[in-house]
Amino acid sequence: MSTVRCDKCPGYFCFAGSWDKDKAPQDCPMILFPSTFEKARDVSLSEDVKNLNVPAARVEKEGFCKINDKNAPCYPRIREIVEYAKETGKTHIGLAFCKSVSNEAAAIGSIFDSFGLEVDAVLCKCGGIDKSEVGIPKDVKIRGPDTFEASCNPITQAEILNKLGTEINVLIGLCIGHDMLFTKSSDGLVTTLIVKDKVTGNIPQAALYNIFAKRAYLTG
Ligand code: SF4
Numbered sequence: 001m002s003t004v005r006c007d008k009c010p011g012y013f014c015f016a017g018s019w020d021k022d023k024a025p026q027d028c029p030m031i032l033f034p035s036t037f038e039k040a041r042d043v044s045l046s047e048d049v050k051n052l053n054v055p056a057a058r059v060e061k062e063g064f065c066k067i068n069d070k071n072a073p074c075y076p077r078i079r080e081i082v083e084y085a086k087e088t089g090k091t092h093i094g095l096a097f098c099k100s101v102s103n104e105a106a107a108i109g110s111i112f113d114s115f116g117l118e119v120d121a122v123l124c125k126c127g128g129i130d131k132s133e134v135g136i137p138k139d140v141k142i143r144g145p146d147t148f149e150a151s152c153n154p155i156t157q158a159e160i161l162n163k164l165g166t167e168i169n170v171l172i173g174l175c176i177g178h179d180m181l182f183t184k185s186s187d188g189l190v191t192t193l194i195v196k197d198k199v200t201g202n203i204p205q206a207a208l209y210n211i212f213a214k215r216a217y218l219t220g
Helices: 034-044 047-062 077-088 099-114 154-164 178-185 204-209 211-217
Strands: 064-067 070-073 092-097 118-123 168-172 189-194
Touching: 034 047, 047 064, 047 077, 077 099, 077 168, 077 189, 092 099, 092 154, 099 118, 099 168, 099 189, 118 154, 154 178, 168 178, 178 189, 204 211
Parallel strands: 092 118, 092 168, 168 189
Antiparallel strands: 064 070
8 A cells, every 4th residue: 555645646735835734635755754854854965965966956957048038958868967977077987788779879978978978888788698597597588498598787787887987877778677786786876868668669758648558558
């Protein structure tokens, strides 16, 4: 049973600066966990967190241009990563990428190169280890039990980038689960640039607007 459901909030009062406990739903986390907010505010004021949080706010602001006196976004996410690296003084970028987006990874690497960042990149299948060697049952192989299928190797990807000392690791199309293992194993900060979604061309949000996908695959 759920405890907090901001996704069902009738007014997003916290967002609007108009929060009031009489207006907010009873399962509002601001009602249920007041001390957590106090604690998080204190943590946010520590130098470690400010050094990551303030640049995030700065990049967010600078990513808007004024057009006809209105805010209009002007930085694609790739550029935001470049600006965030600059703001945080980080110069060494790791790319953890999937074979299915290797062309995109090369293009992204070249963009980071052009901004003078140091780039190291590791492919998901690095190591060329058959799935059966890492405990994946043969019947889980996609092309048949006796066919060689290289296992994705997110822990190796992370460990190699850790050895190289990358400061920000960029996930490019890693599979669900492999992205989590990578994140758990990474010493560097992790951000996602391309989310793998084999059906929507890596735009997971698109499935929400596709009535057929919703009907067939997104109704529990
Ligand atoms: S924190 Fe409270 S007011 Fe804000 S979105 Fe969640 S439920 Fe709504």
